Amino acid sequence: MERLVGLVLLAGELLLTCGAEMYRVEETIERMGLAAGFVQVEGFATPTGLFISLHAPNGRVYTRVRRIRQTYNKLSTIAEVNSISRAFSDGSMTIQEVHDELERLSKETAPESLGRQLIGGAGAMAFTMIFGGNWFEGIIAGMTGAMVLVLVSWLGRHPVPKVLQAATGGIFAAAVIMGLSRILAIHPDLTTLGAVMVMTPGVAMTTAIRDLLSGELLSGLSRSAEALSVTVAIATGVAIVLTLGGR
Template identity: 35%
Template sequence: MYIDDIIHVATEAGKIILENGGETYRVEQTITMICNSYGIPHTESFVTPTGIMVSITNSENKTISLVRRINSRTVNLRKVAMINNLSRQIVLKPLSMEEIRKELKYINNIPPYSINTTTFFAAVSSGFFTLVFGGNYKDFFVAFIIGALINYLGVHLDDLEVNGFLKNMLGGALAATVALLAAALGLVGNMNTIIIGSIMILVPGISITNAIRDTIAGDLVSGVSRSIEALFVAIAIAAGTSIIFKIWVLLFGGSLI
């Protein structure tokens, strides 16, 4: 079994975790576990949200390094859990390289939920967040519609490879626009609650949580970079809603604001 085969499958497993919302320490732990299971005593890895660097040395003092760039990130904790299970299975009973590659390919190619499914649950989440923040049943239905529109917009912007900052800004702008129009038509009475509940689906909860966990674990580079990423998402959402409010004030003189 060649050392380059081991480092490639270990790094690929870590890449899948990082691309799907896993923590930095989990990626490093998985890489080390896989390498150790195949007799690699010395494994060093340095992981950031945008890259993985691994260096391993075998018993013959042969060293090989590998760098993987992370170009896209999403949240799919199912894939993270499946890689965790695979790494623990390898520790108990090492698999052949062909078997590992087959499992990694299967996990990596698991299709995401359909647009209809994600849109529905985004809408439900927005509606219930609005209720949590004090909205009524009318506010719930408007937030439900906004949540569906935001998710639908996000999916199509992803297809166009629009960057995350602009996508979140447009999502915030969409939430403010629909809420203002609903209030102007007299359909709802608590516009602010609707906007707050709707944009909650844009808030980077995973990034914030992982930033805190990485910082506590001592992964300062990843912790700081994730924190900055979460900050820019918040700025984008605020910018989107603020622009719509400003336009509304210019057009209608601040009515309903």
């Protein structure tokens, strides 16, 4: 029983740290808890903490609280935990298999290869071109965007708050492009815009909308606040450079 409680808690924690919606976290906890043989399962998830209470058939109640300190964007983990929990409740996966899979997911560190960041830079290129930049500006934005991703993921490995990461990324992108625009014929605004777009808090924005929709006011509002503060931080970073550069 102890071990099953740990499994349910771990699944919920993985979902929360990777930015899943609240209803998904609570639904997964309930599904896994019932499949594990508990008679009543209560889960309460917020973006910064997870509370579960599992009632065993013999009358014992197991309650656990888990504080969520760090979150990062990793949608593949959400998808995997989702299918593990479904397989577990179907009975097509044993407790040992679920344990091994969840342990593997929780140990899996984010693979930060240079290739990943270069592909991420293509997003910056696309954005500059969506807003009317030409190929050349797109490529400059893409390279700067890739460097921003390298910088932000490096900062992310140290205890640097998200807002400060975003501001630093904004300063870096604006400074690089401001410098380049002195020697190259590029539109500085369009190029900077593309390069900073790689830091868009897309996961926070979308889950905030979906949380509010399903009546999760607490996490909906706190995620909207996260998205807003990151956006303002990026803008502040860019604004600092533009002011110093005399715009």
